[in-house]
Amino acid sequence: MNFHLKVWRQPDAATTGKLLDYEAADISPDTSFLEMLDIVNEQLVQRGEEPIAFDSDCREGICGTCSLTINGEAHGPNHPGAACEVYMRSFRDRDTIIVEPFRARAFPIIKDLVIDRSALDRVVQAGGFISARTGSAPEANSVLVPKSKADLAMEAAACIGCGACVAACPNASAMLFTGAKVSHLALLPQGAPERHRRVLGMVRAMDEEAFGNCTNIYECVAVCPAGISGSVMARMYREYAVAKLLEKAGE
Secondary structure: OOEEEEEEEOOOOOOOOEEEEEEEOOOOOOOEHHHHHHHHHHHHHHOOOOOOOOOOOOOOOOOOOOOEEEOOEEOOOOOOOOHHHOEHHHOOOOOEEEEEEOOOOOOOEEEOOEEOOHHHHHHHHHOOOOOOOOOOOOOOOOOOOOHHHHHHHHHHHOOOOOOHHHHHOOOOEOHHHHHHHHHHHHOOHHHOOOHHHHHHHHHHHHHHOOOEOOOOOOHHHHHOOOOOOOHHHHHHHHHHHHHHHHHHOOO
16 A cells, blocks of 8 residues: 655754655555554665654553544544554555644644643642552452442543543643543542542643633544543532532631
């Protein structure tokens, strides 16, 4: 298969970027999208040109670092799934493919397709720690958790922090990401002591990082590679409302 690529190239954060044209020839349909970029980069290096910078690590849809927008879709055409799980058989021979970084004010471009997603880390850090004792693993039934809540907590914990929800949202909102992080511990008894302080801190940090507001478009849910439900956002709203009332009451 042969493809015409239009790839965003930007030397650094201070330089204006632009789309440049590249050819990807004789690509197997079973080649992953990142492997295809590897092949293009090998050809660029052989010609003495600067290779395309992009992030990747596990290449198994687990780590969330492959933050690519492919033909205008965060992580590409196959949902749910990360960009590293997209295979070239998802496209037609001789297709033109536009490859860009995630676009959001909170995700400044470092170089080419590499972005700084540390804003998400700071939102998590604002949630603090839990006061539950650590050490050796406790007996499984020492803290009883209803299966329904355990399942919901596990669903929320599946978030890989890739930022696709932010990139897909017209408002660049991080509500789905923050909602997943809040819900994960709010649903479990281990997270209960700090639940109100946690949601206040994370929502405050989310606003400080210049993420936008949610207007219920649900593009975030559509592109989430972990299939996180929009219900985590509703849970976060409830947690935040209760925490604000208690804060005003001085509790």
